[in-house]
Amino acid sequence: MKRYIALFAAVILMATLTACGNNTAADTTEYHGEGQVQGGIKSDEEIENLQNEEQQSQNQEAEYVDNTGNEPDAYGTGNFQDYWEGDDYFDIEAYALANGCSHVNWADANLDYCTKDVAVHCRSLTFGKWEIAATAGWTVQRFDGTASYTVLLDDVKTHPISVSKSNPSTLSLEQLQLLVTILECLNNNPDSMDPLNGSSLNYY
Numbered sequence: 001m002k003r004y005i006a007l008f009a010a011v012i013l014m015a016t017l018t019a020c021g022n023n024t025a026a027d028t029t030e031y032h033g034e035g036q037v038q039g040g041i042k043s044d045e046e047i048e049n050l051q052n053e054e055q056q057s058q059n060q061e062a063e064y065v066d067n068t069g070n071e072p073d074a075y076g077t078g079n080f081q082d083y084w085e086g087d088d089y090f091d092i093e094a095y096a097l098a099n100g101c102s103h104v105n106w107a108d109a110n111l112d113y114c115t116k117d118v119a120v121h122c123r124s125l126t127f128g129k130w131e132i133a134a135t136a137g138w139t140v141q142r143f144d145g146t147a148s149y150t151v152l153l154d155d156v157k158t159h160p161i162s163v164s165k166s167n168p169s170t171l172s173l174e175q176l177q178l179l180v181t182i183l184e185c186l187n188n189n190p191d192s193m194d195p196l197n198g199s200s201l202n203y204y
Contacts, residue, residue, distance in 0.1 A: 080180050090176055092122060092163040099183045100190075101125045101132075106167065119167040125179075127186050130195075134171060138178055140186075140196065140203075147193050151178055151203040 078098040083091045093104045093116075103126040106119030113123065124133040133139040137153035153174055160170035181201055189195035196203055 080176075088159070089162045089165070090171075092125075092171070092176070092179075096125045096183070100187050101127045101183070105131075106164075106169070116164065117166045119164070119169060122163050122169040122171060127183070128190050130186060130190075132179070132182055132186075134175065137175065138182060140182060142193075149194070149196055149203045151182065151196070151201050153178060154202075 076098055078095070080095065083095040083098075085091070096104050104116075104122065105124045105126065106114055106116045107121040107123035108114040108118065109120050111121065111123065122134055124131050126132075129142050129144070131139075131141055131143055133141070135150070138151040139148065140151060141148035153172075156172040156174050158173040161173055161176060163169050163171050163176075178201065181199055182196070185195045185199050185201075189197075
């Protein structure tokens with residue numbers, strides 16, 4: 001009789017342990033679609049967040065343009081700030097061409113015209129019928145001699161700015177800032193005998 005009781009107790013114990021194991025397994029594999037991650041599966045919300053982060057990262061990469069090694073005139077913006085590399089180099093040739101000039105003319109130590117690679121000065125810019133010559137400020141004159149204006153420059157307070165990688169030519173920041181206004185005037189009134197009229201420039 002004792003043998004049957006012991007056998008009966010063992011059967012009941014085994015059945016109880018099996019039922020507990022099944023409940024534990026069911027609890028660990030159940031997944032409701034959202035909320036906590038179960039068994040390594042990400043919720044819909046987490047997947048959406050990851051996709052949004054990846055899209056934002058791609059957008060930021062697309063907006064960033066590394067200009068290193070590229071000539072600014074390739075962008076053709078004409079915006080003054082786009083032709084700087086650091087605070088000591090300004091690509092005057094690319095800027096001038098993007099703003100209506102046909103040539104940048106270079107000069108040697110005697111101020112005679114020469115090729116860019118042997119020049120030591122940026123002598124002038126050609127804009128249609130006008131020559132914009134680098135002086136203490138700028139001289140804006142028609143090639144036919146019928147009009148000439150001297151644009152005065154206030155005191156220079158900045159270090160020289162390199163304007164070519166092929167030669168040691170430099171201009172002051174103040175000269176470059178005046179050039180922005182001069183080119184705007186010429187673009188707005190290219191056929192006027194006094195295209196600087198009405199501008200903020202101090203000239204005679």
